[in-house]
Amino acid sequence: MRFVDHVRAGEWHTVLGYLLFVALMTAGYYYNVTFVQLGLIDLGTRLVGMSDTAVSAWMATLALSTFVVAVAAGVTMDRQDWSTDLRTKLRLLLGVLVVQFVLTAAAPHIRTVSAFGAWILVASVALGIGFPVSFSLAIDFIPVPDRGPVAAAITAATYFLANAVPIEWSIGAFSQLMVLAMAPGLVVLGVVAFDLLAPVEDLVDDLADQYEQFGTGRFCYGVPVKTRSLAFFAPVLLMFGVFFIDSLGFLRIIETPALILTSWQSPEFSTRLAIGVVHVVGALMAGVLYVNFDRNGLFLWVFALFGFTYVLYTSDLRAAALFPALGRDAPSIVNPLFYALTVSFYTTLNFALWPDLSTAETIGTHSAIGVGMAGWLATFVSTAVALYLDHADVGLLTHLNLVNALALLFFFALVVGIYLRRMLAVAREGEGVTEGDAESREGEVTG
């Protein structure tokens, strides 16, 4: 790892950059998977008194508007050259954090639908600006060879904290914790963003130049990946599939008390700890695979693991339907453990992929489109589909079976796609050989 080299060389500004990036991304993602994804459901249903369907519709609105704001913010960042200006990015992030701090503190006091809606819209603006800005910090802080391990560290820390640290899934508990955590973060980010201390100014100066060295992503050396190209949109589509499958399945699992109360919300600490540990192991595994294989390999693993996870879930449900006596016991912990492994895999991939598909000139747009389409738009669409299935009274087994089919379909399509791509490459090489002159062939052989 380059991180060790930097420590050995005493390049402390770079080391601090790593730590700052991991801390910022972990905090941001933890906020997203707990407060936004779980807290808002509690706020809408329990405190505001809306139906599950109405809250889901608002969550879908949040996802869609976040996506729109993110794309606008990302494109603006690149066009205004803010992507290569570290201080501007840190100040934007500080602004986002201030808004989120106020929103987080105010959330438990919301009691009307209109206030809930206004909260959602303001939050979507903050989130939409926040994630392209935070993802773009990778080009300032993280050397390209270390992006896989750093993504693994962020994923591992986030999910371990989210699962192992016992916290009630209620807006009040989330709000209290977040406000306490965000307050010191605001102070630190304020000091860094506005050079309030002389040593910090030097540190930011040093970090601000690193994009020249770290700015070109792993897949952009030689020929940079263009926004309007298959090389960019194929991973976007695959990531969209991953998020869609995850969200569609998890939305149903989370609504099934028998499944959720024996796993993610288990009263047993050991169960939640086991899930947290598997998340850590999965993230570290994904980090190792990311630096050793092409990204297609990781996508294959993710879809295969999702397929397996849902095969396990649906098999349990089928067996329980055939033999009711089996269904009376608590569901197996194996299924959520497999699920946790898969989620860690794709989250790690998500954190490393977008900066690696970008240059310093395209990081804003690419991370906004990538995370926006894959993450937020997929969540919007999957929520809509889940609502439709709910209205159509589709049973748990049929719902999870559909998710399983999608996972297997993506897996199969990816295998076929990789094969066809190689076949085309071979065919092109063949054309080159038949059309090329003897001299060039001789050159290839001897060269």
Place this chain on the structure above:
Amino acid sequence: MTPTEIIPLLLVVLLLLAGSGAEPDTMDVVFEGNHTLGTDTSAGTGAVSTGSTGGDGALVVGGGTVTVPANASVSSPVFVVGGDLRIEGQVDDLRVLAGNVTVTDGATVTGQLEVIGGRASVADGATVGSRSDLAGELQGASPTRSPAGFLFQVGTLALVAGLLARRNPALLDNVGDSVVNHAAVSGVVGAIAGLSLLVLFVYMAFTLLLLPLSAVGLLAEFGIVVYSYVVFGYLVGRRLPVERVDVASAAGAGLFVVALELLGRIPLLGALGQALLVAVGFGAVLITYFGLREFEPAEIPG
């Protein structure tokens, strides 16, 4: 017992049935309630079974309580993977993988009582044709208690290692290179692939149609593990002061198996160490295509 816990045991039953030439799709499974089973021998005809477990195929006890009364006999093979089985009458063949079996005074197991897991209690006045207790044997198994079996393992592996090292050392060299220089990625690939393939083969078996393929797959997984042991032996052999590569590999394989056995004696950490070695070896074999080419990690510029 949850479906996920019982499924592997049912798979073992399926494989055992398929291996014995019986029809797996005719087996009856009991998961709950109290059942009385068997053909009434005093009346001459008629089953006294209650519930839906009176078929001609094997009987699998997966839960609940099943009793074979004193005047009844069961001629089909019986497997216990959970719950309780109480035998007061006569049973032909009985295999216990989990759960509890009680053979009471005067009861008879005419064939074999095979205890692979779980608990079997046989009264002094009961008659059992033959009995094997694999669970007990495994608990007590050690090189000192069964030196012949252990020596056979060591000898076989040493022979395979020696032959492979003589005929194609490049294969072992490539896999060994991944074990030594790419242990992390080998371990990750080995752990995920090994686990996923295991799950895949288990679920294949439950289609019944793919049962033979499942058995072949499990055998192939075992083969990969053995191959990785050979590679570890080759690596150990290279550090021995022996010139001939085949002899060194054979000696290394023997030493490796002994070391692995000793490692397993350390509580918890030993098993973890063994699992880690198996995962690294398994992955190294896969990422080098069984040693056909050296593993080269992706190049990351920057």
